[in-house]
Amino acid sequence: MKAIELKALLLKKLARIAPEFEMNQLDEKAPLRETLDIDSFDFLNFLISLHEELGVDIPESDYGRLNSLQALISYLQT
Amino acid sequence: MSDFCMPSLGADMEAGTLSTWKIKVGDQVQRGDIIAEVETDKGLIEIEVFDEGVVSEILVHEGEKVPVGSVLAKIQSTSTISTSTFAPLPLAPLSLPSTVDSSSMASPEKKFMSPRIRISPLAKKIALDLNVDISQIQGTGPDGAIKRRDVERTARSLETKTTKTVILSQKTESESVQKMRRAIASAMERSKREIPHYYLETTIDMTKPLQWLEEENKKRSIKDRLLPVILLIQAVAKALKAVSDLNGYWIQNQHQKSEAVHLGFAISLRQGGLIAPAISHADQKSKDELMTHLRDLITRTRSGHLRSSELTNATATLTSLGDLGVEKLYGIIYPPQVSLIGFGKIMERPWAENGMIGIRKVVIATLSADHRASDGHKGAQFLETLNRYLQEIGTL
Numbered sequence: 514m515k516a517i518e519l520k521a522l523l524l525k526k527l528a529r530i531a532p533e534f535e536m537n538q539l540d541e542k543a544p545l546r547e548t549l550d551i552d553s554f555d556f557l558n559f560l561i562s563l564h565e566e567l568g569v570d571i572p573e574s575d576y577g578r579l580n581s582l583q584a585l586i587s588y589l590q591t
Numbered sequence: 592m593s594d595f596c597m598p599s600l601g602a603d604m605e606a607g608t609l610s611t612w613k614i615k616v617g618d619q620v621q622r623g624d625i626i627a628e629v630e631t632d633k634g635l636i637e638i639e640v641f642d643e644g645v646v647s648e649i650l651v652h653e654g655e656k657v658p659v660g661s662v663l664a665k666i667q668s669t670s671t672i673s674t675s676t677f678a679p680l681p682l683a684p685l686s687l688p689s690t691v692d693s694s695s696m697a698s699p700e701k702k703f704m705s706p707r708i709r710i711s712p713l714a715k716k717i718a719l720d721l722n723v724d725i726s727q728i729q730g731t732g733p734d735g736a737i738k739r740r741d742v743e744r745t746a747r748s749l750e751t752k753t754t755k756t757v758i759l760s761q762k763t764e765s766e767s768v769q770k771m772r773r774a775i776a777s778a779m780e781r782s783k784r785e786i787p788h789y790y791l792e793t794t795i796d797m798t799k800p801l802q803w804l805e806e807e808n809k810k811r812s813i814k815d816r817l818l819p820v821i822l823l824i825q826a827v828a829k830a831l832k833a834v835s836d837l838n839g840y841w842i843q844n845q846h847q848k849s850e851a852v853h854l855g856f857a858i859s860l861r862q863g864g865l866i867a868p869a870i871s872h873a874d875q876k877s878k879d880e881l882m883t884h885l886r887d888l889i890t891r892t893r894s895g896h897l898r899s900s901e902l903t904n905a906t907a908t909l910t911s912l913g914d915l916g917v918e919k920l921y922g923i924i925y926p927p928q929v930s931l932i933g934f935g936k937i938m939e940r941p942w943a944e945n946g947m948i949g950i951r952k953v954v955i956a957t958l959s960a961d962h963r964a965s966d967g968h969k970g971a972q973f974l975e976t977l978n979r980y981l982q983e984i985g986t987l
Contacts, residue, residue: 533862546914553818553914554889558886561814564813
């Protein structure tokens with residue numbers, strides 16, 4: 514999947530968790546969980562929904578590397 | 592015959608609006624059935640019935656707002672089981688709001704008053720200036736004569752009424768947020784006014800429990816993984832069962848310990864405010880059951896579909912602010928409960944043990960407890976038990 518499609522998909526899923534946030538204003542490098550105020554439950558649910566849609570099973574040890582939109586996109590592309 | 596009443600869904604609730612009936616006259620109901628939905632400051636709540644029988648009468652219509660304790664329906668009992676055994680624990684008495692607004696009632700004398708209105712010239716001029724209809728003013732002068740202050744009072748009350756109508760008609764989200772703030776405010780005011788809190792804290796080495804969790808999660812697909820908070824919930828629930836002085840209520844000058852552990856879990860809402868619904872029998876649930884249950888509870892809390900029992904039967908509350916990087920917190924007990932357990936974030940810290948220094952993952956656990964119901968000694972026992980359960984979490 515191309516970076517641009519991936520970004521659109523991620524933003525759509527994030528918008529479902531944080532509906533009050535203006536997603537097109539989201540800084541790609543900003544710490545995701547702090548910026549969108551996502552707790553660990555929401556974050557896990559977000560990863561589960563990625564798993565269902567893309568088939569990726571992200572190991573728990575990699576969670577720490579996924580704390581920005583940019584990091585997520587490059588992680589999912591490799 | 593038993594009465595199905597408007598339940599008190601928290602110490603702060605005074606009245607509720609019956610939103611939907613799920614039953615009709617003649618229906619058979621079982622204990623635990625959801626038979627109505629009630630609109631409260633905490634959203635739409637599904638109300639369970641605690642009796643078995645046939646609905647014989649419905650007394651409150653959909654859309655009506657009634658004080659806590661009002662009879663909503665009558666149920667003709669079909670079983671011989673004593674219904675009182677199942678009745679939820681009563682909450683401390685609440686002051687019920689007066690249902691009659693005296694100011695809106697016409698005084699009987701009014702009808703016989705002379706149609707001529709007695710008003711001072713100054714008051715008349717002010718009334719004209721402020722555009723107040725003088726026939727609507729209640730005079731306080733001799734023989735009911737209208738004085739300047741009466742005009743001003745009426746003008747003010749008309750102004751408030753207009754503002755109120757505007758706010759009500761907006762029906763915005765901010766209104767429900769305000770209602771929730773008021774609900775939290777009254778519960779917290781009551782807590783700080785009535786409960787003599789004492790606070791204890793201890794730092795718990797989480798290295799071993801987290802290693803266990805990491806190993807466990809490696810074996811699992813992402814959708815079955817457990818979160819660290821599940822370990823905290825399980826250990827707290829088991830410790831409350833073991834040190835039961837901290838589990839239960841303080842009602843009418845009496846400590847009511849609870850055998851069952853229904854652990855309230857504080858869930859923040861995105862639009863502001865929080866709700867702490869109960870995980871029933873948390874001490875008897877496995878980690879997987881707790882995870883499934885909590886996922887469901889968080890979803891329903893945020894979408895507004897909690898059940899009445901979840902709002903009323905918590906026997907203690909757990910609150911975790913670890914996700915936000917807070918190191919520790921001192922909670923305020925939710926009355927009539929007698930304890931609140933708080934956790935900060937899990938962090939790496941230098942740790943001395945057996946004359947050696949190492950790096951460990953630790954969490955600071957705090958206990959806020961009601962000194963009327965327990966003493967520091969019991970509180971210390973509780974934190975020690977909690978630590979022990981966490982260290983052996985894999986065997987629970």
